[in-house]
Amino acid sequence: QTVVTQEPSFSVSPGGTVTLTCGLSSGSVSTSNYPSWFQQTPGQAPRTLIYSTNTRSSGVPDRFSGSILGSKAALTITGAQADDESDYYCVLFMGSGIWVFGGGTKLTVL
Amino acid sequence: QVQLVESGGGVVQPGGSLRLSCAASGFTFSRHGIHWVRQAPGKGLEWAALIRYDGSNKYYADSVRGRFAISRDNSRNTLYLQMNSLRPEDTAVYYCVRDGGDYNLDYWGQGTLVTVSS
Numbered sequence: 001q002t003v004v005t006q007e008p009s010f011s012v013s014p015g016g017t018v019t020l021t022c023g024l025s026s027g028s029v030s031t032s033n034y035p036s037w038f039q040q041t042p043g044q045a046p047r048t049l050i051y052s053t054n055t056r057s058s059g060v061p062d063r064f065s066g067s068i069l070g071s072k073a074a075l076t077i078t079g080a081q082a083d084d085e086s087d088y089y090c091v092l093f094m095g096s097g098i099w100v101f102g103g104g105t106k107l108t109v110l
Numbered sequence: 111q112v113q114l115v116e117s118g119g120g121v122v123q124p125g126g127s128l129r130l131s132c133a134a135s136g137f138t139f140s141r142h143g144i145h146w147v148r149q150a151p152g153k154g155l156e157w158a159a160l161i162r163y164d165g166s167n168k169y170y171a172d173s174v175r176g177r178f179a180i181s182r183d184n185s186r187n188t189l190y191l192q193m194n195s196l197r198p199e200d201t202a203v204y205y206c207v208r209d210g211g212d213y214n215l216d217y218w219g220q221g222t223l224v225t226v227s228s
Contacts, residue, residue, distance in 0.1 A: 034213035045221055051214040089155050093213055097169030099157040
């Protein structure tokens with residue numbers, strides 16, 4: 001069974017840079033997994049930030065960027081702001097129409 | 111603007127059935143695949159199902175395959191999720207999500223809560 005892994009929690013100082021990752025329990029994440037990233041605040045629906053590894057969704061500031069780092073997908077936030085404090089989820093395309101979400105990372109800005 | 115509005119959630123007993131709907135507007139519904147994604151209270155997101163733009167192909171997570179059925183009516187711009195043999199672990203907010211092409215889950219509804227409890 002495929003498990004998508006994310007850091008459970010992370011913290012960053014205001015103005016700082018943080019990189020969240022998204023891996024596979026076995027194997028490497030590649031561009032063929034078309035990794036996407038979502039931001040969710042409590043009580044709200046998720047918001048799409050990045051799709052197909054590194055394409056920003058409309059209206060997403062360019063301080064959010066996506067990439068492949070080593071064997072994982074990565075979401076980098078530069079110049080972190082207080083309202084970046086959220087839960088962040090990645091999802092990977094596993095082929096044959098199947099998608100799998102990671103467990104999410106709770107980001108604290110302090 | 112793109113809108114997805116889920117409905118049909120509620121409280122159901124274990125073993126029961128429920129049908130969710132997702133009404134779409136603001137785009138050409140028949141050109142897009144649509145996903146169902148769920149989120150148990152206090153937990154992460156879980157992908158549940160996908161239907162292609164024309165209904166020709168349907169895909170399911172292992173956790174719901176054989177119990178849930180995704181379908182659509184392109185004449186009504188509406189997506190459905192028929193949920194049978196419900197279990198307490200199916201308790202979640204269910205979101206419909208547009209597939210914008212290029213592997214982009216781009217627009218999310220606000221979700222509908224399903225509670226499976228006796």
